Amino acid sequence: xxxxAHAAEAPRLSVLAWELLKLGAVAFxxxxxxxxxxxxxxxxxxGWLEQSVISEGLAFTRALPGSTGIQLVAYLSHRLRGWPxxxxxxxxxxAPATLMMILAAAFSLALPDHPAVDxxxxxxxxxxxxxxxxxxxxxxxxxxxxxxxxxxLLVCTVLGFFVNAVLVIALAGTVGLxxxxxxxRA
Amino acid sequence: xxxxxxxxxxxxxxxxxxxxxxxxxxxxVERFTVAETGWMTPRQFAIGIGFxxxxxxxxxxxxxxVGYYVAGVPGALAGTCAVFAIPVALAAxxxxxxxxxxxxxxxxxxxxxxxxxxxxxxxxxxTALARPVLEIHPxxxxxxxxxxxxxxxxxxxxxxxxxxxxxxxxxxxxx
Numbered sequence: 018x019x020x021x022a023h024a025a026e027a028p029r030l031s032v033l034a035w036e037l038l039k040l041g042a043v044a045f046x047x048x049x050x051x052x053x054x055x056x057x058x059x060x061x062x063x064g065w066l067e068q069s070v071i072s073e074g075l076a077f078t079r080a081l082p083g084s085t086g087i088q089l090v091a092y093l094s095h096r097l098r099g100w101p102x103x104x105x106x107x108x109x110x111x112a113p114a115t116l117m118m119i120l121a122a123a124f125s126l127a128l129p130d131h132p133a134v135d136x137x138x139x140x141x142x143x144x145x146x147x148x149x150x151x152x153x154x155x156x157x158x159x160x161x162x163x164x165x166x167x168x169x170l171l172v173c174t175v176l177g178f179f180v181n182a183v184l185v186i187a188l189a190g191t192v193g194l195x196x197x198x199x200x201x202r203a
Numbered sequence: 204x205x206x207x208x209x210x211x212x213x214x215x216x217x218x219x220x221x222x223x224x225x226x227x228x229x230x231x232v233e234r235f236t237v238a239e240t241g242w243m244t245p246r247q248f249a250i251g252i253g254f255x256x257x258x259x260x261x262x263x264x265x266x267x268x269v270g271y272y273v274a275g276v277p278g279a280l281a282g283t284c285a286v287f288a289i290p291v292a293l294a295a296x297x298x299x300x301x302x303x304x305x306x307x308x309x310x311x312x313x314x315x316x317x318x319x320x321x322x323x324x325x326x327x328x329x330t331a332l333a334r335p336v337l338e339i340h341p342x343x344x345x346x347x348x349x350x351x352x353x354x355x356x357x358x359x360x361x362x363x364x365x366x367x368x369x370x371x372x373x374x375x376x377x378x
Contacts, residue, residue, distance in 0.1 A: 044259040045361070048224065051260070077297045080314040083218055083290020084225035084261035095295035103295035111283065114260035115267045119279045121254040122271035125247065133375045139336070140371020142249040143343040144364045146333045147350025148256055152226045153325040154355070160223055166319040173323025182234050182324055186220050189320025190313040197312035 027097050028065055034109040036063065037090060042113035044086065051086035055093065065097055087111060165196060207274040207281055209240070214266050214285035221290065223318030225263035230324035233331055236269050243272055245335045252332075256360045263287070346370065 028036070040058060044051045052075065060066050071093065078088035087107055094106025128134050161167040169189050176185050213235050221228035229252070236242045243251070251268035258264060263286050270282025336343050350363045 041260055046359070047226075047262065074294075074297075078294045080311055081290060081293045081297065082221040082228075082314075082317075083293065084221065084263050084287070086225075087261050087287055088290050088294035091291040091294040092297055100295065103291065107287065107291050107295075111260060111264070111287065114258045114264045115279065115283050117258045118254060118264050118267035119271055119276060121258070122251070122268045122279065125250050125254075126272070133372045136374050137368045137372035138246060138250065139339055139343065140346065140367040140369070140374075141253050141364060142246055142332070142339075143336050143346040143371070144350045144367030145249045145253045145256075146329065146336055146344070147347040147352075147367075148354055148360055148363065149229070149252065149325065149329055149332060150347070150351045151354035153322060153329060154351075156223060156227055156322045156325070160227075160315070160318045160322045166316060169316055170319040170323040173320040174326035177230065177324040177327040178330075182231050182327070183216060183220050185324055186222060186231075186317050186320050189323075190222065190317030193312035193314075193316025194309050196316075197309050 026065075028063070030098055030101060030105050033094060033098060033102060034105045037094070037106050038109040038112060040090075041110040044110075048084075048086045052089065055089060059093060066093060070096060166193075169193075206242075207278055210270055210273050210278060211281050211285040214270075214282050215289060217263070217266075218286045218289040220317075221263065221321070222314055223321045225261045227318060227321035227325065228263060229265070230321070230328040232263075232265060232269065233328045237331065243269065245331060247272065249332055249335075253364050257364060261287075 036058060040051070040054050044054055052071075056068060056071055060068050060071060071089070074089050074092040074096075075085070078085050078092055081088060087110060090110045091103045091107045095103040098106075128138075157170060161170045169192055173185050173189055176188075180188075217228050217231045220231060233248060237245055237248050251265050252262075254268060255262045255265040264283065266282035266286035267279040270278035270280070272278070274281070333344065333347070336347065346367060350367060353363045354360060
């Protein structure tokens with residue numbers, strides 16, 4: 018990497034890992050919080066990266082399949098320390114959440130059979146439906162920015178009940194592929 | 204043991220097709236954990252999503268939860284590695300390949316439309332999660348609507364889920 022933006026001083030792997038471990042433990046609330054924390058910690062406070070590198074990473078990873086937050090972490094860690102950095106950085110970032118989910122799963126399996134527990138879980142179930150609806154609402158607003166994509170989205174809500182999910186996504190992508198003319202871009 | 208291999212294969216697939224981000228990939232997870240393999244009940248899956256919303260980091264950390272149900276701690280670690288392996292490798296390597304791919308309008312169009320399709324699929328997941336709630340009592344969906352409104356109004360998901368759990372548990376004393 019001969020990028021003048023950070024050629025001066027790339028962090029040691031252990032320092033990078035520690036920073037991302039701390040970040041992964043507090044990045045509540047999806048991509049927005051991860052993005053804000055990355056900007057503050059890696060760019061503003063540590064000065065390892067320019068803000069523009071983070072924006073660029075976001076633009077690249079958005080088009081790729083996968084959770085954008087962890088992909089941005091992978092992209093930035095790779096910029097800082099190559100493949101070892103990407104591996105160590107993403108593992109450190111995801112470790113706290115993984116541990117919490119293991120504890121949560123063990124906890125959920127150990128819950129006693131009691132009416133109050135049953136009711137509490139029913140409450141959680143109803144709540145999750147609401148959260149998922151809100152998530153779908155937000156995603157629909159960001160992904161269906163034109164009529165063609167809105168149409169694809171609506172067709173897929175119906176198609177999904179009859180056709181394999183992976184096939185539906187591949188079909189939707191193919192529609193986009195066929196509907197777009199390849200323009201010459203340098 | 205075959206279960207953990209199937210788990211890895213399925214979550215690799217989820218990672219590879221998670222256009223539109225982790226939230227849009229939940230239908231893929233729901234399909235195979237609940238509908239196709241019966242690894243989890245709809246309620247257990249809903250609990251997993253609840254915790255995935257409540258913990259820091261990506262929503263697809265749900266893979267750790269599912270993995271634990273299938274094969275304990277090794278399953279949780281395998282599921283987590285599998286679901287993030289392809290996206291992370293693509294993103295880290297994107298300085299090279301994706302920089303080139305992104306120049307192609309057709310590649311970007313595929314990604315954008317696949318994302319729209321994935322969001323549409325959330326309707327299936329929503330139905331799968333709402334049906335068991337409806338079967339317990341239709342009035343419970345009022346709670347779902349309130350949580351939806353609360354989230355739109357900017358309340359934290361953790362707070363909203365905590366309120367839903369507390370109300371559920373408290374209802375024992377009422378009826």
